[in-house]
Amino acid sequence: MNETRQTEKERSFMTTPLSARGVPVFVxxxxxxxxxxxxxxxGAGVIELIPDNIPIIGNLDEGGAFLAIWYGLLExxxxxxxRRQDDSAPN
Incomplete structure (x- = not known):
C-alpha cells in the first residue's frame, strides 16, 4: 500500500492533479x-495576449490556455x- 502511494506521488507533473500539489480545486x-x-x-482575434504573427512565441498564449484546460480535465x-484516497487514509 505504501509503495503504491509513493509511486503515485512520483508521477509526472503533467499527470498529477494540481489539487494534489496544494492548488485549490476551484482555482x-x-x-x-x-x-x-x-x-x-x-473577440474574433481582437483580444490577444500575444499576437499570433510574432514568430515562435506567437502561439504561447494558446498553449497556456490549452494547458489550463488540460489541468482542468485532469482535475x-x-x-x-x-481526494478519496486522502479521505480514507488513517490520521
Missing amino acids: VYLLAFIGGVYILNP YFEGRKY
Whole structure:
C-alpha cells in the first residue's frame, strides 16, 4: 500500500492533479474555464495576449490556455481519486 502511494506521488507533473500539489480545486476549474473561453475566442482575434504573427512565441498564449484546460480535465477525472484516497487514509 505504501509503495503504491509513493509511486503515485512520483508521477509526472503533467499527470498529477494540481489539487494534489496544494492548488485549490476551484482555482483549477476557474483557470480551465478561462482557458476555454480564450480558445473559443469570442473577440474574433481582437483580444490577444500575444499576437499570433510574432514568430515562435506567437502561439504561447494558446498553449497556456490549452494547458489550463488540460489541468482542468485532469482535475475532474483524476482529482477525485486523490481526494478519496486522502479521505480514507488513517490520521
